[in-house]
Amino acid sequence: MLRFAMLSAALLLPTVAWAQSCSFGVSAMNFGLVDTLSGSSSNSTATLSVNCTGLLLQRILVCPNLGTGSGGATASARQMLSGANDLNYQLYSDSARSVVWGSYAWPYPPTAPGFALTLNVLGSGSASQTIYGAILGGQATAVPSTYLSTFSGSHVEFRYRATPGNDCSTGAGSVDRPTFTINAIVPANCLLAIQNIDFGSNGILGANVDATGGVSITCTPGTPYTVSLSNGTTGSAPTARKMSKGVETVTYGLYKDNARSQVWGDAAMPGSTVAGSGSGAAQNLTIYGRVPAQTTPSAGVYTDTVVVTVTY
Known part of the structure; x- marks a missing residue:
């Protein structure tokens, strides 16, 4: 008598979660020599770069929140420091330098300039944004020196998440904290x-x-x-x-x-x-x-x- 036995096996495959991941970098913003006696503002820029991976064609909202920096801020301007001396400047999201670059965690202004990045068919993508800076005019009493503000830790909170929306008013999403500096030299003049x-x-x-x-x-x-x-x-x-x-x-x-x-x-x-x-x-x-x-x-x-x- 022939007997046949049928064996069944369940093949279990691991489940792979394709969560988005982003890394950021920001170049230093160097104003160089600044003529504080002219009464006019001095401009410079920095470049924010981002590289992301995730699901193919996934849309990722990036919310690059910037706080005061190590120099602190007044109600109307960020500041670079040289010891006890300060130099007022501001960061903007537009070349006309009219829209201040802020953070959901900082009341002035309360939002960051969000932008969306759509991944390609390989699940990767990159983008860059310009950060516009201006040292404010009317600072003839600034002492000649080298001034600096460092953005790191809690001063930098670049949030990102997969979403069809454009809401950067909250702390939702994953976070990365790149470090960069802003500096200027006020020469004797x-x-x-x-x-x-x-x-x-x-x-x-x-x-x-x-x-x-x-x-x-x-x-x-x-x-x-x-x-x-x-x-x-x-x-x-x-x-x-x-x-x-x-x-x-x-x-x-x-x-x-x-x-x-x-x-x-x-x-x-x-x-x-x-x-x-x-x-x-x-x-x-x-x-x-x-x-x-x-x-x-x-x-x-x-x-x-x-x-x-x-x-x-």
Whole structure:
């Protein structure tokens, strides 16, 4: 007798879960040398890059939340720090720098600029976004130094999840925390504005003719400076400068004081320059001019050019 036995076996296969996974990187934002005396803003950018894997054709919402950074923030600006000194800046999601880049966990502003990434038929995909930065104008009192803010840990919360929606107002989804820095250098700097000296119209030069002009100097806080005046086009000394009309001249001098006793010259004459220290605000220096009594040349317009030099 033949007997047949039928064996049945159940083949159990492991279940594979294809959860999405994303990794991020952000380049440093380097503003370089920043002129805080100009009154205008300074711009820079950084690049956010993301690589994701998951199910083919899967749509992944990315919510790149950025907080204050290590420099902290005020109600209207993020800050970079150099010791106890700060420099105000802001991050934006648009090139016009009108929409602040924020975080659901930070009240100003309360959302991050989300964007969607759709994976390809192999279940992978990548994308990049530009982070726009601006150092705000009107910071003439910023001390010359190197300023820094670091984004890491709780300051960076890049959330991502598979969803058809665009809601970045919550902390839903997986998280990655890349680290990047924002830095700027405020160099020592000075700006000059000059007021010319006009001795007016005169007949006979039989007595002193006095007039004043000025130098307005704005330097970054704590920046020492020295202002010197050249001896003019044909002059040989601070009190023997010459205004010319052709070959004819009128002698004049430039001084630091109203009594016209302290000459204002250049480094070739020790003690004749004017020194100071910047505060971030304009400092006005008066130049006292005098045409002494002398032989009167023929009538006409007499001029000279004096070079103002600021050393800092």
